[in-house]
Amino acid sequence: MDFQDWLSNKGIHHEVTNAGTPQENRTAERLNRTILEITRSMLLGSKLSKTLWPFVVNYTQEILNRLLTRALTEDKTPYKVYFGKKPSVRHLQTFGCQSFVHVPGNKCGKLDPKVVQGFFVSIPSNRKEYIIVDDKNHLKLYVSCNVIFVKSPDRPEWVTVEIDEPNFETESSKVKRKDEGLVPNNDGESPVTNGRIEESIIHDNNRIVDIPQGF
Numbered sequence: 001m002d003f004q005d006w007l008s009n010k011g012i013h014h015e016v017t018n019a020g021t022p023q024e025n026r027t028a029e030r031l032n033r034t035i036l037e038i039t040r041s042m043l044l045g046s047k048l049s050k051t052l053w054p055f056v057v058n059y060t061q062e063i064l065n066r067l068l069t070r071a072l073t074e075d076k077t078p079y080k081v082y083f084g085k086k087p088s089v090r091h092l093q094t095f096g097c098q099s100f101v102h103v104p105g106n107k108c109g110k111l112d113p114k115v116v117q118g119f120f121v122s123i124p125s126n127r128k129e130y131i132i133v134d135d136k137n138h139l140k141l142y143v144s145c146n147v148i149f150v151k152s153p154d155r156p157e158w159v160t161v162e163i164d165e166p167n168f169e170t171e172s173s174k175v176k177r178k179d180e181g182l183v184p185n186n187d188g189e190s191p192v193t194n195g196r197i198e199e200s201i202i203h204d205n206n207r208i209v210d211i212p213q214g215f
Contacts, residue, residue: 027071035060046096048119049138055122055131059095062123066092091128093120093149099132102146118142120149 007014017024039056065079066087072078079087100115108114118132121141130147134140 035064038063042095046119048096048121048133051138052121052133055133056095058125059122063092091123093130094151095120098135098150099130100148100150101132101142101144115148116142120147 004014022029035057038060039053042056042060043050043053066077066089068075068077072081077087096119099118099120101118103112103114103116117135119135120130121133122131123129124131124143129143129145132142132144132147134142
């Protein structure tokens, strides 16, 4: 029995799309485009190898199943509709974040390192573990639940610096701004110009500026 006979016996009417017209798939093609765009953004943002795209696609779908979609009339996620319970996002990590995997004692020597460094790429579908790619060899993967994640190791620390600036404002510039309606009113309220409230002019000589350390 071929596939068409099996469909006929089940009472299923089989229809196919025309060749060269992917737009007839509509919802499926739009979902494929969404997954592709998210996958591209993750790979470019993490600067990891393109050969890891299968893991990125799997992780992208893991995220989309836990997001609201217009395909469902109620405010429910696909995960809740399928499993009947609220999804958990505690296991989700930032794609490409720096990770440290613990090496069991039976897989390393007494003088070998107890941890290896890598980057988070995905989650297995059949167990509660994480997939980590080696930081030096992107073809080497680790699957483990004993992982420590570093969210943003290169994030700069910000400091506040006070800068003294002389006020070079002249009387002519004050008169010009007053004519344009940019000088605060006498009652302290911000002026209204063209139906929009403009920011009042700062008369203090000190200005607070935030710059990163080592900039």
